[in-house]
Amino acid sequence: MRKGQKTRTAILDDALALASQIGLSGLTIGTLAERSGLSKSGLFAHFGSKEGLQLAVIQGVRQLYSDLVFLPALQRQPGLPRLRAIVENWLEWTGSAKLPGGCIMTAAAYEFDDCPGPVRELVSQSLRELRKTLVRSVRMAVDAGQLSTDADPEQLAFEICAIYAGAQLDARLFDDPDARRRALLAFENLLDRSACAAPPAIGRDASASFAEKH
Amino acid sequence: MRKGQKTRTAILDDALALASQIGLSGLTIGTLAERSGLSKSGLFAHFGSKEGLQLAVIQGVRQLYSDLVFLPALQRQPGLPRLRAIVENWLEWTGSAKLPGGCIMTAAAYEFDDCPGPVRELVSQSLRELRKTLVRSVRMAVDAGQLSTDADPEQLAFEICAIYAGAQLDARLFDDPDARRRALLAFENLLDRSACAAPPAIGRDASASFAEKH
DNA sequence: TGCATAATCGAACGTTCGTGCTATTATTCG
DNA sequence: CGAATAATAGCACGAACGTTCGATTATGCA
DSSP, X not given: OOHHHHHHHHHHHHHHHHHHHHOTTTOOHHHHHHHHTOOHHHHHHHHSSHHHHHHHHHHHHHHHHIIIIIHHHHTSOTTXXXXXXXXXXXXXXHHHTTXXXXXXXXXXXXXXXXXXXXXXXXXXXXXXXXXXXXXXXXXXXXXXXXXXXXXXXXXXXXXXXHHHHHHHHHHHTSOOTTHHHHHHHHHHHHHHHTBOOOSSSSTTHHHHHHHHHO | OOHHHHHHHHHHHHHHHHHHHHOTTTXXXXXXXXXXXXXXXXHHHHHSSHHHHHHHHHHHHHHHHXXXXXXXXXXXXXXXXXXXXXXXHHHHHHHHTTOTTSOHHXXXXXXXXXXXXXXXXXXXXHHHHHHHHHHHHHHHHHHTTSBOTTOOHHHHHHHHHHHHHHXXXXXXXXXXXXXXXXXXXXXXXXXXXXXXXXSSSSTTHHHHHHHHHO
16 A cells, blocks of 8 residues: 555544544644644645545545444344344444544534535435435345334334434433433334234234343 | 613524524634624624623523423423424424524534533533423323323433434435424334323224324 | 713734645655 | 655645724613
């Protein structure tokens, strides 16, 4: 790898950490340069503009999402096990990624939702893809007979995303250590609702047991 | 009312609209002064500092919340009707308030969740109060026999907040006109889960009918 | 009406912002 | 090794930032 690429990667590592704390627009070339041990102009040359830096950060986040959330989940069986893995990985990916200030993508979504431009577009597209992945996972679970055919994949995917966004707030704004547990419980409640028409009698015990274990 | 108070109120109106689009830290004294037809220093004198302006904006949002979401809901019977009113009002309050760029409080929550200081504290405290109000409303519904005694008020309140946060993203980032409908559906699903142990047989029809109507 | 006081303005401060340039130092490869 | 090229530093720029202060105008009450 060329030297330039190496420093660019190093810069982005710092940029992700910084952006997770102060946001994408709060991210400043001066402070980032100082933190990375480069001159302002030296750092600037790597991205061409502040917007270029912001886009690079988001691409970095996408890469991390992929590596820490989706790829590991592919090891699990399609359907419910994989969907559960995605949600579990998702809920702790900022920890694994050593991001000191929570999910950059979610914060950017709220930050740029009314600021037209390439950044908003990239964030929007990224989250749409994530949503599609969730929808597909739910569909697989339905096809595998693990969720009821009455389940509404789009609605479920929406609610899963909502749970994630809510968990972020509880964890970071309220400093609530129970946020993850609460989110997982909400997720399992979601699955219960769409559970397969089970052997009559006390049919919801099997899926409810998961939430109790965690 | 003194003249000063009047202009201060006018400034805050513009500030709320602006902050809803570009965020609390994006909000700038220069642009706000221009938009309000005041000089920078003239506007500055009303708030003493940028942080003072930000705090005033959040106080303004709290006032609007109160006027548009909670107070009208107090007209309804305690319990489920009031809880439903809160959620419905909440989901459309930014529209009623003519805020062009979505919910300032939610955006501020993600913006400041890692930035210690009075702003973060005020946002955090405001959302905690909102949460408590929801918990109380759920409890009333339980006491009134409208929700099962098995219902977990804290968990329900968490999920309601999550739904709201999720709806914001769908509406503003995805420009999805179905966001509100989806959110209300998620809410009704939540209530279904905690529905009272009903006259056996097909006990979930009464509460499900609401979602179908909307 | 007159006077104390409140409200607003204008200009300036020192910083920091993003962004160009030109030079200089490193790295890569024939 | 030496030449071509990549990578970085240094410096400067205009603009905008939050903030201060003294001057000026408008307001409200005796």
